[in-house]
Amino acid sequence: MKLVLEPEGLYPDSALEAEILGPQVRLVRGGGEEAVNTIPDHLCAEAEGLFVFRNWLPGSQLHRFPKLRVVVRMGVGYDRLDRPALAERGVTVCNIPDYGTTEVADHAIALVMALRRGLLLHHDLQRGEPAQGVAAAEWRYLDSPLIQRPEAQTFGVLGLGRIGTAAALRAKAFGYRVIFHDPYLPNGVDRALGITRIRSLPEFLAQTNTLSIHAPLTRGTQGLVGEAELRQLPRGAIVVNTARGPILDLDGLERCLRDDHLSGAGLDVLPVEPPAEPPHPLMAAYRAREPWLTGRLIVTPHSAFHTPHAWQDIRVKSAETMRDVLLEGLNSNVIPPNAD
Numbered sequence: 131m132k133l134v135l136e137p138e139g140l141y142p143d144s145a146l147e148a149e150i151l152g153p154q155v156r157l158v159r160g161g162g163e164e165a166v167n168t169i170p171d172h173l174c175a176e177a178e179g180l181f182v183f184r185n186w187l188p189g190s191q192l193h194r195f196p197k198l199r200v201v202v203r204m205g206v207g208y209d210r211l212d213r214p215a216l217a218e219r220g221v222t223v224c225n226i227p228d229y230g231t232t233e234v235a236d237h238a239i240a241l242v243m244a245l246r247r248g249l250l251l252h253h254d255l256q257r258g259e260p261a262q263g264v265a266a267a268e269w270r271y272l273d274s275p276l277i278q279r280p281e282a283q284t285f286g287v288l289g290l291g292r293i294g295t296a297a298a299l300r301a302k303a304f305g306y307r308v309i310f311h312d313p314y315l316p317n318g319v320d321r322a323l324g325i326t327r328i329r330s331l332p333e334f335l336a337q338t339n340t341l342s343i344h345a346p347l348t349r350g351t352q353g354l355v356g357e358a359e360l361r362q363l364p365r366g367a368i369v370v371n372t373a374r375g376p377i378l379d380l381d382g383l384e385r386c387l388r389d390d391h392l393s394g395a396g397l398d399v400l401p402v403e404p405p406a407e408p409p410h411p412l413m414a415a416y417r418a419r420e421p422w423l424t425g426r427l428i429v430t431p432h433s434a435f436h437t438p439h440a441w442q443d444i445r446v447k448s449a450e451t452m453r454d455v456l457l458e459g460l461n462s463n464v465i466p467p468n469a470d
Contacts, residue, residue, distance in 0.1 A: 131153075131154060131155065131156050132154060132155050132156070132178045132179065132456065132457070133155075133156050133158065133173070133176045133177050133178060133179070134151065134155050134156070134157050134158070134177065134178065134179035134180070134181070134452060134456070135157075135158050135159075135160075135169060135173060135174075135177045135179070135180050135181065136157060136158070136159045136160065136181040137159075137160035137165075137166065137168075137169050137180075137181075137185065138160055138181075138182075138183045138184065138185060139159045139160040140183055140204070140441075140444075140445070141159075141445055144157045144159055146445060146446065146449065147445070147449045150446070150449040150450055150453055151449055151452065151453050151457070152453070152457070154457060155179075155452075155453075155456075155457070158173060165185060165186075166182075166185050166186070166187055166188075166191050167191055169194075171194060174194040174195050175194070175195075175196060175197070176197060177195055177197060177198055178197050178198060178199045178200065178456060179198075179199065179200045179201075179202070179452050179456045180195070180198060180200070180201045180202070181201075181202050181204055181448055181452070182201060182202070182203050182204060182210060182211065183203075183204040183205065183444075184210070185210065186210050186211075187201065187210065187211045187212060187216075188212050188215075189212035189214070189215025189216075192212075192215055192216070192219055192221075198219070198221050199221060199222060199456060200221065200222045200223075200224065200452060200455050200456045201216060201221055201222070201223050201224070202224045202225075202226070202448050202451050202452050202455075202463075203223070203224065203225045203226070204226060204444050204448045205225065205226060205229075205230075205435075205444070206225055206226065206227055206229070206230070206293075206346075207225070207346055207347055207373075207374055208223060208225050208346075208465055209346070209347040209348070209374060211223055213465070213467070217467035217468075222455055222464055223464070223465045223467075224451045224452075224455055224462065224463040224464050224465065225463055225465055226443075226444060226447045226448055226451065226463060227291075227292060227463060228292065228443075228447065229435070229440055229443035229444050229447055230293075230434075230435035230440040230443065230444075231292045231293050231296050232296060233434060233435050233436065233437050233439075233440050234293045234296075234297075234372050234434040234435055235293050235296035235297040235300055236300070237372055237398060237430070237433075237434035237435075238293075238297045238342050238344070238370050238372045238396075238398075238434070239297060239300045239301065239304070241370045241372070241396030241398070241428055241430075242285075242301070242340055242342065242368070242370055242396065243304070244396070244428060245276055245368050245370075245393075245394040245395075245396055245426075245428065246276060246277065246278050246280070246283075246340065246368065247277065248271075248272060248274055248276055248277040248425065250424075250425040250426075250428065251272050251274055251276065251277075251424065251425030252271065252272060252425075253425075254424055254425055255268050255270075255272065256268060256269075272425075274393065274425070275365075275366035275390075275393040276366075276368065276393045276394045276425070276426065278339070278366075279305075280301075280304045280305040280306045281305040281306070281307075283306055283307070283339040283340055284306065284307045284308075284309055284337050284338055284339050284340070285298070285301040285302075285306035285307065285308045285309070285338070285339075285340045285342065286308075286309050286310065286311070286328075286334055286335070286337065286338030286339075286340065286341050286342065287301075287308065287309070287310040287311075287312075287325075287342050287344060288310070288311055288312075288334075288341060288342070288343045288344060288345055288354075288355070289310075289311075289312055289343065289344040289345030289346070289351075289373065290310045290312040290315055290319065290344070291312075291344060291345075291346070293344050293372075293373075294310065294312070294342075294344030294345075295323065297342050297344060298310060298323060298325055299323065301340075301342070302323075302324065302325060306340070307326070308325040308326070309325065309326045309327070309328050309334060309337055309338065310325060310326070310327060310328070310334075311327075311328050311329070311330075311331055311334035312327075312345075313329070315327075331359070332362055335359055335362035335363050336362055336363075336364070338363055338364075338367065339363070339364055339366070339367050339368075340367065340368050340370070341355075341363060341367060341368070341369045341370065342370045342372070343355065343369070343370065343371040343372070343373045343377055343378060344372070344373050345373055345374075345377055346373070346374070347373070347374035347376055347377060351374075351377050352376050352377065353376065353377070353379055354377050354378075355369070355377055355378045355379065355382075356379040356382045357379060357381065357382025357383075357385055357386065358382075359382075360379075360382050360383065360386045360391070360392060361386065361391060363391075363392070365390075365391055366392075366393045367391075367392055367393065368392060368393055368394040368395060368396070369383065369392060369394075369395045369396075370395070370396040370397075371395075371396070371397050371398065371399055372398040372399065372434045373399065374399055375397075375399040375400040375401040375402070375403065376401045378397075378401075380400070380401060380410050380412050380413075381410075383395060383412060384410075384411055384412040384415075387412070387423065387426060387427070388422065393426065394425075394426040394427065394428075395426070395427050395428075396427075396428040396429075396430075397427070397428070397429050397430070398429075398430045398431075398432055398433065398434040399432055400413075400429075400432075403431075403432055404431075412427075413429070416429060450462070451463045
C-alpha cells in the first residue's frame with residue numbers, strides 16, 4: 131500500500147479521494163494548513179505522494195521524504211515548489227491546469243468592468259455624508275479617466291494560456307479590441323481567436339489601455355511588470371492582476387497611481403500573501419481609504435478561483451492526477467523538469 135499525504139486538510143473527509151485512488155493508497159490528511167516541516171517524520175519517511183495547496187515545499191525539506199515520487203500542486207501555479215531540487219531527486223511534479231479557468235477569467239473581467247464603469251467611485255459617493263445636509267449633492271456622476279467605453283479601448287492580455295484565452299474572449303465580447311503578448315505560443319493562435327498578437331513587449335504595452343496579467347510566475351516573469359513597463363502604458367490605463375503577485379511591482383504601481391499615470395488597478399494577488407505587516411504603502415493607503423485612491427483600487431484576497439464548483443474540481447482533478455501518475459504511470463499534468 132502506498133502512502134499519500136495531504137497535510138493541509140482542505141476537505142472535511144477523504145471519502146472522495148479514497149474512491150478515486152482506490153485500495154492501493156492510504157491517504158493521511160492534516161488537521162489544517164500544516165506546514166510541510168511539521169509533518170511527523172515517520173509519515174515523511176514512507177510517503178510516496180504529496181498534495182500541496184498553499185504550502186511551500188523547499189528543497190531543504192526533501193531529505194525527509196526518501197520515498198517521495200509524485201507531488202501534485204493543487205492548483206495551476208507551481209511556484210510554491212522547489213522544482214530544481216525535486217527534479218534532481220527524480221520526483222515528478224504535476225499541477226491542475228484545467229480548474230478555475232472560467233472563475234479567474236470572470237474575476238479579471240469583473241475587476242476591469244468595476245473600474246472602467248466607475249462602480250466604486252459612485253458606490254463610495256453614495257455612502258458619503260451628504261454635503262451640508264443636502265442628499266441631492268451626492269446624487270450625481272463623477273468624471274474620471276477611469277470611465278471609458280470598451281470599444282474605445284484596447285484590452286491587452288499578458289500571457290495567453292487557458293485563463294488568458296478565456297479573459298480575451300470575454301473582453302472581445304464586451305467590444306474591446308483585444309491584443310496579447312506571449313512569446314511561448316505557436317503561430318496561428320491569434321487567427322483562431324480573432325485577436326491580435328503583438329510580439330514586442332514594449333509595443334504591446336504602448337497599445338494597451340487595459341492590462342490583464344495572466345502569465346505564470348517563473349524566473350522570467352518575476353518582476354516582469356515594473357515601473358518602467360507601467361509607464362509604457364498610455365496615460366489613464368488600468369492594470370488587473372489575477373495571476374501571481376510578484377509579476378507586478380507594487381512600488382512602481384503605487385508611484386504610477388499617485389502621479390495619475392495609471393487611473394486604476396485591480397489586484398487579486400500580492401507579492402506577499404497574506405499582506406505583510408506593516409503593510410506596503412499602497413496597501414496602507416488602501417486600508418486607510420486615503421482620498422487620492424478612492425474608487426481607483428480594488429483588492430481581493432486571492433479569491434478569483436473561488437466557487438464551490440472550482441473547489442470540487444480541485445479535489446477531483448488532484449486525486450485523479452495522483453492516481454494517473456503514481457499508480458498508473460501516466461503523464462497526466464506532468465510539468466517538464468526544465469519548464470521555466
